[in-house]
Amino acid sequence: MIAKLTGVVDSTGTDWVVLDVGGVGYLATCSARTLARMVVGERASLVVETFVRDERIVLFGFADAGERDWFRLLTTIQGVGGRVALSLLSVLDPEQITRAIATQDKTALVRADGVGPKLALRVINELKDKVGNLSLGTPAAASAGKGAAPAPAGVNPALADAVSALVNLGYGRSEAFAAVMAASKGLGDTAPVGDLIRLGLKELSQ
Known part of the structure; x- marks a missing residue:
């Protein structure tokens, strides 16, 4: 099984790269993110996942583990x-x-x-x-209240409530999550919901 390849980038396509390793060209299917790092003529390394399907060997290449x-x-x-x-x-x-x-x-x-x-x-x-x-890194400290939706596993209820409040204000879940996490870093793990929302809104306004 091939786990890693290092060589010179021979050519690239919409979802593939050919890596010349000692004169042998290996075709690897890659994400757009990995392909953006591949420059024809330059040396590169790929972490590889090998699939064997219908007697074909398919290499998937990644810029990092x-x-x-x-x-x-x-x-x-x-x-x-x-x-x-x-x-x-x-x-x-x-x-x-x-x-x-x-x-x-x-x-x-x-x-x-x-x-x-x-x-x-x-x-x-x-x-x-x-x-x-x-x-989110912080285990739930308490069970959700009666009739309330439980927080996802591993989610601090205060963080989850702050994210929910920002979503209710019209922000997307991902951007609300990022803002609350930034607020949590400054306020600490025991920050109350109100402070998380306030600082989260400040983050979103920047």
């Missing part, structure tokens, strides 16, 4: 093959995908070719528990 790891995670979901996973990684970087899943932002995911509302919801539902702690 983080993108490769997200590719592996996305392709565990039914309906998300290699091409769809690369499409998601072409329109959203790993941090943006994490944010979209944590905030249940289907709109961000459907920007990728081949991803409709149903598939976007499946991605969110299957991965939200896996990225909750990574994206």
Whole structure:
């Protein structure tokens, strides 16, 4: 199995690169983000994921291990093959995908070719528990109140409430999430909802 390639970029296309490694050209399918780093005639390295399908060997190349790891995670979901996973990684970087899943932002995911509302919801539902702690970092301190929707796994209720308040004010989930996270960094993990909303609004106004 090929895990990494280093060589000279021979040529590129809309979703592929040919890397010349010691006179042998390896064709790797890549995301737009990785292809943007490939310059014909210059040396480059790719982290590689090898797929064997119908007696064909397909190489998927990534600029870094983080993108490769997200590719592996996305392709565990039914309906998300290699091409769809690369499409998601072409329109959203790993941090943006994490944010979209944590905030249940289907709109961000459907920007990728081949991803409709149903598939976007499946991605969110299957991965939200896996990225909750990574994206927000603070375990829930209390159960949701009676009749209230519970916060996603791993989400501090104050953060979730602040994001919800900003969304109700007309902001998108992803931008509201980013603003609240920026506010949380300045205020600390125990900041009250009101302060998170106030500073979040300040972040959004900049």
